[in-house]
Amino acid sequence: MKAAIYSRKSKFTGKGESIQNQIELCKEYANNYFNISEFIIYEDEGFSGGNTDRPEYQRMIADAKKKKFDVLICYRLDRISRNVLDFSKTIEMLQANNISFVSIREQFDTSTPMGRAMMYISSVFAQLERETIAERIKDNMQRLALTGRWLGGKKPFGFKSKQIEVINYEGEKRKLYELIPIPEEIEIVKLIYKKYIELCSFTKVESYLIQNNIKRNGKFFNQSTVSYILRNPVYCVADQLSYEYFSRQGSATPDKNEFDGKSGLIAYSKRCETTWTIRNKKDWIIGVGRHKGIISSKDWIQVQNIAEENQTKAIKNGTSRISLITPLLKCKCGETMKASSIQKNNDGSIKYYYYVCRRKERTNGSLCNIKNCNGHKADKEVVESLKKFAFNTENLQKLFFGEINSLNSRKENSEDKKKSLLNEIEKKKTMISKLVDSITGSDNSAATKYILEKINKIDNEIKELQKELQTLDNKIETDMLKKLNYEITLELFKKVADLDKLNFEEKQQLIHKLVDKIVWDGENLHLYIKNINSTNCIS
Ligand SMILES: [Zn+2]
Missing domain, CATH: 1.10.287 (Helix Hairpins)
Structure with missing residues (x-):
């Protein structure tokens, strides 16, 4: 019996199961459950599961149609595809050629009807699962993070935006933005950081700003706008210190050399799309922006530490x-x-x-x-x-x-x-x-x-x-x-x-x-x- 092993790893993060690991786990599984005489290995590195445009995947499909193997093994369903339509097409083709399919993580064996049914249901739900959707958004965002563009939406205080049109890899027009600093507002941002380091409280900074009649667009700052400014990496200088900080937090970052000591950062995927709450930093994607950094990484990190400490206290109380x-x-x-x-x-x-x-x-x-x-x-x-x-x-x-x-x-x-x-x-x-x-x-x-x-x-x-x-x-x-x-x-x-x-x-x-x-x-x-x-x- 011949087994094919397919593995895929996407571009950016070093996290997740490495290709070598995926293959080892599949081999181990195959040796335990099947009588395998030969393995054919297909590995795609640096490709997203959003479509099937992957060289080794295509080679695997072609070989399957020639019935070069009897069973296809992968580590997880989403290695094949994160798109339900592509996924079911693949499974139908395998079935038509009498090839079984095993995903070891989910433990489905398509040689049984129950296994097939379970697999379909699970693939549908897997796609729906917020995490998976988030991963797809993440793939797109990571691609954009490399360009250092701001994606639009609520403009960070201190900047105006200039719209530019770019063509993405799918040939579609997409509107992106560049951040242009507004000097008067930048001064207020600097003041907010300085005051927070001194007062250590969002509410106290809010009161200070109200007492000194400092406004944004004619309106007073409130606690949440103050905290939003203080938590936003857009102001932080991209240098070795901030690189290390975000790596330690587990955020996805570009290469260390991109942190040039001058530019500001851009954080993608900072908020959850459904609840709009700030995500854990390990789910952030950090890019080096095209704008200048305003707050030294040392001060910015200090502010984060104070804010986190206050939060821990609030939870304790x-x-x-x-x-x-x-x-x-x-x-x-x-x-x-x-x-x-x-x-x-x-x-x-x-x-x-x-x-x-x-x-x-x-x-x-x-x-x-x-x-x-x-x-x-x-x-x-x-x-x-x-x-x-x-x-x-x-x-x-x-x-x-x-x-x-x-x-x-x-x-x-x-x-x-x-x-x-x-x-x-x-x-x-x-x-x-x-x-x-x-x-x-x-x-x-x-x-x-x-x-x-x-x-x-x-x-x-x-x-x-x-x-x-x-x-x-x-x-x-x-x-x-x-x-x-x-x-x-x-x-x-x-x-x-x-x-x-x-x-x-x-x-x-x-x-x-x-x-x-x-x-x-x-x-x-x-x-x-x-x-x-x-x-x-x-x-
Ligand atoms: Zn009211």
Whole structure:
């Protein structure tokens, strides 16, 4: 029996299983479970799993079609592909050639029908899993990190941006930005860093700025904008010290030599796309920007150390574990609300707290004077209303199954369209081969010229159709992910039934996965559920 081993490793990080390791593990598995006489090894290094455009992968596919081996072994499913469509195509081709497939990490053996079914399901979920999606985004971002461009979005304070258009490796136009410093704002950034090192508190820096009438775009700084500026590597000078700092944190970084002692840094993948919370630094991708660094790496790192120490203290004192619904809770003026006036019982448990609008608190009620909101009561109301929502199955059916059904029918349409596109391409290919045949028999050069022109025209038409097919494939994949997203939200709603059994963190996580935001209007709380357009007014 002959076994093929396929391994893949993507470009950037040195982390993850090395190719050699993947191969050793596969060999070990094969020797334990199969009677293997020969191994054929395929290894792609420096390629992403986002498509199948990989030389060794293509060689493996070609060999499989020639039945050069009996079983294909890989270390993990996503080594083959992180794209469900590519993945299922590969598996179907293997099956058609009577080749078994084994992924040792997931322990699927496609020689059994159950193994095949499990593998499909798991490949679909693997793609959906946030981590995998994040990895795909990461691949793209790493590619961009090397260019040192800022990707747009919320512009860091101290800079304006200049838009430039670049063509990416797929031939698509993409808008990217270059950061241009604004001298007056840069001075404020320097002051904020200086003051924080002196005062060691976001709130104290906020008060200092308000007292000295220092504003951004005519508005006062608040604690979160201050902390955002202090945590952003965009101001930090790229030098050996900052290189070492980020390597130690486990962030992906470019080569050491890129840290030139002059430029500023750019952090990609800093926030989670769904919860918008700051990720652990080990998931950041650091690039060296095209702008100048402003804060010395020594000062920048000192600020991070102070901030982290303060955070640890806050967790120890329990102040971060009071509220179930911050930072989802917003005042109707648009500001976030925070837990305040916390009173504790003798045993340390929380007796009482309010949610207060940050703008109201900051301006002593002059810019917003909304009523405070009872903390325990608000948390309880959100939980109860989620439960009510989850138990109203009729409501859920209406909201989610409607969407799922329309996605299903759209999928049928797309599949039909895909079939007819493939048909058309096939027809045109046949036309070309007939035309080619007719040239072979002809010695009339004028006719040949005419035929060649025609072939060229049909060939261009085929290219257009293939482009259309690619767009359609992308649409089918997006729809499938959307559908799964709905299905997973439904699953999460089922978990709401057990909400009371969960611990504080689990409750918090579940609520954050389901709820988009909660708005306090002074009388009532309005609950906005993710993936749904309508709102639920509670209390
Ligand atoms: Zn307010």
